[in-house]
Amino acid sequence: MRCAPAAGAALVLCAATAGLLSAQGHPAPPEPPRFASWDEMNVLAHGLLQLGHGLREHVERTRGQLGSLERRLDACGAACQDAGGSAAPPLAAADPVSGDHAAPETLHSLQVQLKAQNSRIEQLFQKVAQQQRHLEKQHLRIQNLQSQVGLLASKDLDHGVAKPARKKRLPKMAGHVSAVHNNSRLYRLPRDCQELFEDGERHSGLFQIQPQGSPPFLVNCKMTSDGGWTVIQRRQDGSVDFNRPWEAYKAGFGDPEGEFWLGLEKVHLITGDRGSRLAVQLRDWEGNDASLQFPVRLGGEDTAYSLQLSAPVASELGATTVAPSGLTLPFSTWDQDHDLQGDKNCAKNLSGGWWFGTCSHSNLNGQYFRSIPRERQQRKKGIFWKTWRGRYYPLQATTILIQPTAAPVAS
Structure with a gap:
């Protein structure tokens, strides 16, 4: 992303948003191996959730800064249109070549850039929110699968290798209800x-x-x-x-x-x-x-x-x-x-x-x-x-x- 040196405020704005937009263009991290362990999947899900939260907070702070700058520019625009010209913005004095009409043109250019950057950041914010919801769903699924794997593992330890045919059930011990009873079904x-x-x-x-x-x-x-x-x-x-x-x-x-x-x-x-x-x-x-x-x-x-x-x-x-x-x-x-x-x-x-x-x-x-x-x-x-x-x-x-x-x- 290139930024024209129209004014100091514009440079600050472009520098703040360029980091966000360049981060958006980075390639996504590679998918975990197909046979990754549950611990690795859990760590990955937690890490991605923290990344999403951090990026979302950064976007919110940047949007707040953009809002403050936009309000200042609106106030400057009202002052620049004053017939007396006594409240001309500092930006006009910084560019002596452009004359009396430079300030309104510079202000208009900054406002156009501001709206464009704000639109891009809004799109990025929506994508971050969407990814965060998706990661939260995946995290719930991982927790559910982990609990099922734990139950199946305890069943295998108790009963060994599954037999091809269903055997007669033994009387249940008092208080023992954790086994998955149909784990040996091969059909x-x-x-x-x-x-x-x-x-x-x-x-x-x-x-x-x-x-x-x-x-x-x-x-x-x-x-x-x-x-x-x-x-x-x-x-x-x-x-x-x-x-x-x-x-x-x-x-x-x-x-x-x-x-x-x-x-x-x-x-x-x-x-x-x-x-x-x-x-x-x-x-x-x-x-x-x-x-x-x-x-x-x-x-x-x-x-x-x-x-x-x-x-x-x-x-x-x-x-x-x-x-x-x-x-x-x-x-x-x-x-x-x-x-x-x-x-x-x-x-x-x-x-x-x-x-x-x-x-x-x-x-x-x-x-x-x-x-x-x-x-x-x-x-x-x-x-x-x-x-x-x-x-x-x-x-x-x-x-x-x-x-x-x-x-x-x-x-």
């Missing part, structure tokens, strides 16, 4: 917990599944007399923070053996376009339990992972008026507001992400309270299901499960 992985149930599995626990068009991932299956259910949420002790942004709820977080959220994208891959049953299990602090089931359909990210509910059950999740065809409730987080409450952001006003109809009917991903707060304003930020114990009663434990009710299309 196609099941699409979901229901298909695993249909294959003859009757024990609950952690299993690898592979929905159509998806890589394998780990789920917690609960086997009942009604078939195989996939656990998509569990709250029990407040060990995991559920007040997270959209990307975290999309990818999933937590420990599948403790408190966790499976991830909206994984749930959508499991259900696809099929109808499903959603089961909600609730427990209060007096030891009372409640269980609800209702038919749903879950849309993809293009619908904000909307739950499509039939009219009889829509009011359970916060519908004030329901059409005969039912109700569609999109998922909301504090950074992506899709709820039906037009004048509020329910996720920001309460806590956590949820299929909010209004802010007052249900929220099973709210703040976990180990004791019931005295203030009502604080209690409504908790985990509640209004039609059971009321909005201002924070529940002790919840579990959400889903089961497709229609057979998947054969691949």
